[in-house]
Amino acid sequence: MIKQPILVELQYFVNAVANIQRGIGPEITDQLVKCSLTIFQDLPAARDAVLEYFALVFDKSLGNYISFIEKDANGAPPVEPAIVDIQEALEKLVSSGTPAWAPLLSTWSLKLLGQLSEKHGRGHGVRKFHRFTHV
Numbered sequence: 002m003i004k005q006p007i008l009v010e011l012q013y014f015v016n017a018v019a020n021i022q023r024g025i026g027p028e029i030t031d032q033l034v035k036c037s038l039t040i041f042q043d044l045p046a047a048r049d050a051v052l053e054y055f056a057l058v059f060d061k062s063l064g065n066y067i068s069f070i071e072k073d074a075n076g077a078p079p080v081e082p083a084i085v086d087i088q089e090a091l092e093k094l095v096s097s098g099t100p101a102w103a104p105l106l107s108t109w110s111l112k113l114l115g116q117l118s119e120k121h122g123r124g125h126g127v128r129k130f131h132r133f134t135h136v
Contacts, residue, residue, distance in 0.1 A: 007043050010036050014047070018054055028061050034083045038090045048105075056113050058083055063121055 017033050020026040033054075041051040062081045069078040094102045 007040070010039050011044060011047060014040055014051075014054075018050070021057070029058050029081070029083045031082065031086075034058065034086050038086065041090075042094070052109050055087055056116070058087065059113060060117060060120070063117055067121055 014033070014036050017026065017030075017036075021028050037051045037054050040047045062084050065081070066078050069076070091106055095106055
């Protein structure tokens with residue numbers, strides 16, 4: 002039987018992502034990222050949905066990064082805490098979790114890298130990166 006707290010987390014996640022799909026509310030919040038990490042680890046059936054949300058977070062973050070460097074090539078772009086939280090949690094799963102995490106997350110991350118480079122690789126300085134990923 003599923004624990005009650007995870008059901009509350011799942012309900013929050015589903016409602017928040019549904020609002021994002023409708024264009025309501027912010028896409029990236031600390032609470033939603035932490036909730037999604039909990040669901041990802043504790044509820045295997047929801048992993049695909051959480052990975053789709055993580056892809057949305059990375060896409061939004063990359064878009065913000067590209068916009069920043071196009072406006073101010075000399076400045077240091079801000080680091081988004083959500084990206085750091087996701088990266089650390091996934092790295093911890095791969096390095097100290099069961100061996101099954103590595104192929105799942107490596108396949109997902111490479112697919113996401115291809116999707117993001119295809120989508121965002123048409124800009125100024127990003128074009129070289131785009132060509133490199135298709136070699």
